[in-house]
Amino acid sequence: MLVGGLLGWAAGQYLCEEEKPVPPPPPPPPPPPPPAPRKIESLTGPSFEFNRAVLTTEGRTHVDHAVQIMRASPTMRVVVEGHTDSVGSHDYNMKLSERRANAARDYMVEKGISASRIKTAWYGETRPVASNATAAGRAKNRRVDIVAE
Incomplete structure (x- = not known):
């Protein structure tokens, strides 16, 4: 009888035990941020003469490098960003x-390169890469950056 009583008690405990709620699964992690634009060419140095918008020989060499990259990646699109030094309004x-x-x-x-693959943007003197206090710094700021979208 003792065995039967113990078995009955154990069965009762088992049946009376409430099911414990299952905790909800953890929320999914947030999506990763979009990749930052990748600058494929920055034309710093004598890419443009003061007050001019004609590429220098060195400037054309840099753009040629970007053209080679775009030819190797036929779906790549870019933004060509124009910049100046701080001289002028x-x-x-x-x-x-x-x-x-x-x-x-x-x-x-x-x-x-198809024009449909190239956008342009311009920023004037608002995004310098060097100090405008020196002639060398101003020359570096007279540039275009070519950024992959």
Whole structure:
């Protein structure tokens, strides 16, 4: 009888025991941030003469490098970003940086890259890469950056 009582008690305990709630699964991790734009070419140095929007020989060499990368990646799209040094008014520098971006884009199109793969943007003097206090720094700021989308 003792065995039967113990078995009955154990069965009762088992049946009376409430099911413990299952904790909800942890939330999924947030998606990774989109990759940052990848600069494929930065035309720093004597890419443009002061107050000009014509690529120098060195500037054309840098754009040629970007053209080679784009030929090897036929689906790549880029943004050509024009920049200036801080000499001149903001409005003038914005227009000059637009002309510089367009000059680099036009050169890329002449080299066989479809214009539909190239966007342009211009920033004037707002994104310097060097100090505008020296002639060498200002020369570095007269540039275009070519950024993969």
